[in-house]
Amino acid sequence: xxxxxxxxxxxxxxxxxxxxxxxxxxxxxxxxxxxxxxxxxxxxxxxxxxxxxxxxxxxxxxxxxxxxxxxxxxxxxxxxxxxxxxxxxxxxxxxxxxxxxxxxxxxxxxxxxxxxxxxxxxxxxxxxxxxxxxxxxxxxxxxxxxxxxxxxxxxxxxxxxxxxxxxxxxxxxxxxxxxxxxxxxxxxxxxxxxxxxxxxxxxxxxxxxxxxxxxxxxxxxxxxxxxxxxxxxxxxxxxxxxxxxxxxxxxxxxxxxxxxxxxxxxxxxxxxxxxxxxxxxxxxxx
Amino acid sequence: xxxxxxxxxxxxxxxxxxxxxxxxxxxxxxxxxxxxxxxxxxxxxxxxxxxxxxxxxxxxxxxxxxxxxxxxxxxxxxxxxxxxxxxxxxxxxxxxxxxxxxxxxxxxxxxxxxxxxxxxxxxxxxxxxxxxxxxxxxxxxxxxxxxxxxxxxxxxxxxxxxxxxxxxxxxxxxxxxxxxxxxxxxxxxxxxxxxxxxxxxxxxxxxxxxxxxxxxxxxxxxxxxxxxxxxxxxxxxxxxxxxxxxxxxxxxxxxxxxxxxxxxxxxxxxxxxxxxxxxxxxxxxxxxxxxxxxxxxxxxxxxxxxxxxxxxxxxx
Numbered sequence: 001x002x003x004x005x006x007x008x009x010x011x012x013x014x015x016x017x018x019x020x021x022x023x024x025x026x027x028x029x030x031x032x033x034x035x036x037x038x039x040x041x042x043x044x045x046x047x048x049x050x051x052x053x054x055x056x057x058x059x060x061x062x063x064x065x066x067x068x069x070x071x072x073x074x075x076x077x078x079x080x081x082x083x084x085x086x087x088x089x090x091x092x093x094x095x096x097x098x099x100x101x102x103x104x105x106x107x108x109x110x111x112x113x114x115x116x117x118x119x120x121x122x123x124x125x126x127x128x129x130x131x132x133x134x135x136x137x138x139x140x141x142x143x144x145x146x147x148x149x150x151x152x153x154x155x156x157x158x159x160x161x162x163x164x165x166x167x168x169x170x171x172x173x174x175x176x177x178x179x180x181x182x183x184x185x186x187x188x189x190x191x192x193x194x195x196x197x198x199x200x201x202x203x204x205x206x207x208x209x210x211x212x213x214x215x216x217x218x219x220x221x222x223x224x225x226x227x228x229x230x231x232x233x234x235x236x237x238x239x240x241x242x243x244x245x246x247x248x249x250x251x252x253x254x255x256x257x258x259x260x261x262x263x264x265x266x267x268x269x270x271x272x273x274x275x276x277x278x279x280x281x282x283x284x285x286x
Numbered sequence: 287x288x289x290x291x292x293x294x295x296x297x298x299x300x301x302x303x304x305x306x307x308x309x310x311x312x313x314x315x316x317x318x319x320x321x322x323x324x325x326x327x328x329x330x331x332x333x334x335x336x337x338x339x340x341x342x343x344x345x346x347x348x349x350x351x352x353x354x355x356x357x358x359x360x361x362x363x364x365x366x367x368x369x370x371x372x373x374x375x376x377x378x379x380x381x382x383x384x385x386x387x388x389x390x391x392x393x394x395x396x397x398x399x400x401x402x403x404x405x406x407x408x409x410x411x412x413x414x415x416x417x418x419x420x421x422x423x424x425x426x427x428x429x430x431x432x433x434x435x436x437x438x439x440x441x442x443x444x445x446x447x448x449x450x451x452x453x454x455x456x457x458x459x460x461x462x463x464x465x466x467x468x469x470x471x472x473x474x475x476x477x478x479x480x481x482x483x484x485x486x487x488x489x490x491x492x493x494x495x496x497x498x499x500x501x502x503x504x505x506x507x508x509x510x511x512x513x514x515x516x517x518x519x520x521x522x523x524x525x526x527x528x529x530x531x532x533x534x535x536x537x538x539x540x541x542x543x544x545x546x547x548x549x550x551x552x553x554x555x556x557x558x559x560x561x562x563x564x565x566x567x568x569x570x571x572x573x574x575x576x577x578x579x580x581x582x583x584x585x586x587x588x589x590x591x592x593x594x595x596x597x598x599x600x601x602x
Contacts, residue, residue: 118299119306122585123578124540127558131574134562135314215431219544222433223559238437246452249441256434263429271425283428283486 017272023265031081034074042075043067043230051248060254063237064244069251072232073258079233080262083144084213087151092206094152095159100194102160103167104186113160120157126219128154133225142228151216155209162205166198200277207273208281211266218259234259292593300586307578308360311571312353342369343567356571365572370564375572378557383576385456386546386553390538392469393476397534400481401488408485409492410515420485427482432541436475436548443471454549472549476541480534487530491523525592532588536581 010018039057040047047068053061060069102113120128129150133141140146170176176193184192218235220226227233229240234255241251267283274281323331323339344352359366365375404424408417427435443450454468495501496519504514542555550556554573561569 115302115306116310119303119310119578122303122307122536122581123310123574124536124543124581126540126543127574127577130543130558130562131311131314131570134565134567134570137565211429218431219433223544223547225562235431235433238434242437245437245441246445249445252437253441256437259434260426260430263431264426267425267429282483283425 014272014275016268017276020265020268020270020272023261024269027077027081027262027265030074031078034076035078038068038071038074040068040071042072042232044071047071051244051251053248054250061248061250063241063248063251067230069237069241069254072237073234073255076232076234076237076255077258079227079231080214080217080259083147083217083227083233084151084210087148087217088155088206088210088213090148090152091155092159092202092209095156096163096195096198096202098156099160099163099165100167100190100198101186103164103171104190104194110164114164117157117160121161125154125216129216129220130223130225133220141225144227147217147220147226150220151213154216155213159202159205159209163198163202166201167194170194170197200279204270204274204277204279204281207266207270208283211263211270211283214259214262214266289593293590296586296589296593300582304579304582307582308357308575309353311574312356313349315567315571360572360575366568368561368569369566370569375568378569379554379572379576382552382554382557385551386542386555388465389469389472389542389546389551389553390476392473393480393538396473396477397480397484400477401484404481405485405488405492406515406520408489409496409519410511412493417489424482424485427478428486432475432479433544433548435478436471436545439471439475440548452549454551456552468549468551472545472551475545475548476538479541480537483534483537484527484530488523488527491526492519495519495522525595528588528591528595532584535584539577539580 044067046066048058048062048066050062050064050066052058055061058068058070060073063069063072098113102110123131132150132153133146136146171194176189179189179193214234217226217233218238221233221235221237222239224236224239226236229236232255237255238252238259241248241255245252270281271283323336323343323345344355356366363376365379367374368378371378404420408420411417430438440452444452450471451467454472456465456468460468496515501514501518504518505511509517542553543558544555545551546553546555547559554576557569558573558577560566561573
């Protein structure tokens with residue numbers, strides 16, 4: 001595709017998609033740059049006077065251990081984004097697979113899958129996440145892989161329900177019946193007919209879930225069940241710096257604005273994407 | 287006939303789901319590799335402490351037998367005794383649940399006007415600047431995680447405008463005024479999170495109803511705009527609102543987990559976090575089951591309400 005085509009696509013896309021994309025590109029660039037270079041080391045003590053406020057050298061101040069909060073936010077960006085994206089991707093892939101296969105096979109298996117998904121969904125998000133973390137035990141506590149698994153596990157039943165509903169819409173159509181009559185295998189029907197025809201729904205769902213994932217990762221970090229210090233995951237930083245919030249609020253406001261603006265970008269992107277694909281999306285659904 | 291059958295069916299699914307949750311919660315503790323005692327004690331387990339804990343949890347009995355014992359107890363409101371404090375779980379839960387009910391009740395009362403007023407303004411002033419303005423504000427609030435919103439409110443009303451306390455500690459002897467001070471920030475946070483989600487959907491529902499033929503008809507008959515809105519449009523967006531509210535109740539029970547933590551409020555949510563920290567399995571099982579039960583019952587009420595309010599079903 002040439003540049004003018006891209007430009008006209010850009011001009012025709014909804015405003016929320018454009019703004020969302022700009023915010024997301026900004027954060028992706030920050031994630032890459034922050035992983036490679038930060039003004040001070042993320043765990044470097046004595047970067048400045050502990051609990052000093054905003055200055056040109058330290059835009060987000062200094063935390064109680066003398067670390068530069070701005071550098072920590074920069075370095076933490078790729079951690080937050082990687083954890084959120086890995087967890088969401090895993091959850092969407094597993095959930096979509098279960099949902100599509102379950103819808104295609106139907107019968108008692110579909111019934112069981114549906115009931116189980118329903119039961120998991122009825123356990124509130126954060127409660128389910130805490131249950132998994134408790135069951136994993138202290139030896140796995142703080143492991144990034146555990147966090148990714150938790151996000152994926154919490155999302156899987158919700159995606160399963162969504163994918164199943166989307167597949168049921170497609171299954172009754174002629175091309176699926178024809179594919180079955182042609183003697184295509186169950187796997188081939190799911191892969192070649194159901195998946196391509198539910199991609200739009202799954203994309204919007206992925207985008208929606210990716211928007212909440214940083215909040216979930218942050219919540220776990222905030223409660224002390226996420227990534228362990230000194231890694232500057234934003235939720236963990238907010239909870240660490242909160243202890244002395246009365247002395248220096250900027251050390252909390254900095255990572256807080258980062259987290260909120262990342263999610264604003266993701267949500268705007270989702271809204272725009274849903275509009276382009278002609279789908280309704282309930283932002284903020286848990 | 288159809289209505290009562292629909293409702294009975296719905297109650298049956300709710301009970302089935304709740305029973306499945308009890309199996310999931312119990313089985314989750316069983317299925318994972320390594321036994322529960324080993325996981326609770328972690329790396330610094332000694333053979334003696336392991337054996338003692340195994341005996342205490344009755345781990346040598348078959349899983350089905352232990353599930354049955356536990357489940358029978360739960361049916362009678364007996365969740366066993368906590369590992370750490372050795373007091374009955376139900377006794378520890380009772381006080382905390384009452385505190386959380388008070389917090390959620392206040393949050394819920396604040397939620398209704400916070401959801402209705404902006405949505406009504408948006409629907410009436412559609413596509414004007416105030417509609418866009420509220421949309422932007424709700425998008426930003428929606429994107430702010432609840433613990434962060436709570437923290438921002440705390441920075442504003444505790445540090446910049448010091449009118450409220452930073453922690454919401456209440457005891458049995460707290461005065462009414464202390465309760466009000468303690469509840470304000472956590473309740474407002476929860477109410478805003480719920481309202482923001484509702485406003486966006488309620489706006490779209492209201493606009494859809496306002497565009498419908500019978501509203502046009504009412505307007506043509508010369509009914510006042512206020513009467514059309516409050517007497518016709520609002521009641522007709524009630525069914526979707528019921529669903530949103532049920533979803534919000536589901537959020538509320540999870541939301542208190544983190545919001546209570548932010549303000550050190552002694553409720554059900556902070557009890558769950560404490561229990562996870564010390565891996566108090568009977569406490570965790572009870573709290574998870576209870577929170578799922580609230581979600582399931584809330585959704586049941588919303589569905590039954592929708593069935594009863596649906597005029598097409600009511601007639602037959």
